[in-house]
Amino acid sequence: MFDAAAKMPRVSVLMYHQVGHFPKPESHRAVYCDVSRFKAQMACLEWGGYNVIPLTDACNGIFNGAFLPPKPVVLTFDDGYQNFADEAWPLLRKHGYPATVFIVTRLIGKPAKWLDDGKQARLMDASTIRSLAREGVNFGSHTLTHCRLSQLDRKEQRAEIMGSKSxxxxxxxxxxxxxxxxxxxYTPGVRDMAAEGGYRSALTCIRGAANFASNPFEIPRKAISYGDSLFGFFWKLEMKHARKDSSSHNPAHVIQGCSFNGKKEH
Ligand SMILES: [Zn+2]
Known part of the structure; x- marks a missing residue:
């Protein structure tokens, strides 16, 4: 963490996946957010005086010393589900909140086939992505195929990281x-590839405030889970700042921060 970080407002980068109407999930609870809870969470950000800022402003504030407003929050949505366009974005627009969505480029317009929940929700198609981009949504890359990068060779890693960008x-x-x-x-090699490949930032599933990133390519986030009550949501915003990951105990140097309820998440 940079020295100045102690004086900086804590930046909460929230991690969502699907927003919609779901039966109570048995597992992968961090992949689902009920739309009524999402609506209440977005309203709470407004009532609570939080400033929802673009990811770019957060990066500039944390890593370049640019101005950060008090109580800054960034909204991110992994995988690019159609329900982002149908359920989340209309609510975000109403509040004027910016958002970043991470896209799996070879699965655009197809089912999220890596999900083992039997439903395999549909991912946005290219025209939906283009139209949301025109409305101000920031899109980032989430690889070509939603792979586990640590398990690929360098050539495959490069294709997933750089190919998806182009x-x-x-x-x-x-x-x-x-x-x-x-x-x-990810691994240190994967992180360096993202850095050298022309990206400005890379987001992890390491839990904590984004200020605890040791560099722009290992940014921690706070996962909002299906089970989070409004109190739990506030608790994550206000209290869950300390960085939590187990990479230092992992001899293979594979960093996998996404573990909730004993299940690996996405
Ligand atoms: Zn994902």
């Missing part, structure tokens, strides 16, 4: 600055 740039017609490790799975 595919998404072709769809959007503009540069893609942000990356997100599927399953929060």
């Amino acid at each position: 595919e998404l740039e072709d769809i959007l017609g503009k540069g893609v600055a942000d990356f997100c490790y599927p399953y929060g799975d």
Whole structure:
């Protein structure tokens, strides 16, 4: 952590996946957020005086010393589900909140086939992505195939990290600055590849305030889970700042921060 970080407002980068109407999930609870809870959470951010800022402003504040407003919050949505367009974005627009969505480029318009929940929700197609980009949504890359990057060789890692960047740039017609490790799975080599490949940031599943990032390519987040009450949501915003990950105990140097209820998440 940078020295100045102690004086900085704590930046909460919230991690969502699907927003919609779901039966109570047996597992992977951090992948689902009921739309009525999401609605209440977004309203709470407003009532509670939080400032929802773009990911780019958060990065500039934490790593370049730019101004950060009090109580800053960043909203991120992994995988690019169609229910982001249908359920989340209309609510975010109403509040004027910016958001970043991470796209799996080879699965655009297809089911999220890596999910083992039997439902395999649909992912947004290219025209939906383009139209949301025109409305101000920031899109980042989440690899080509939603792979576990630590298990690939360097050539495959490069294709997943860099190939997805150029595919998404072709769809959007503009540069893609942000990356997100599927399953929060990466190694120091993967992190360096993202850094050298022209990304500005990479987001992990390491828990904690984003200020505790040791560099822009290992940004911690706070996962909002299906079971989070409004109190739990506030608790994560206000109290869950300390960084929590188990990478130092992992002899393979594989960093996998996404573990909730004993299950690996996405
Ligand atoms: Zn994912």
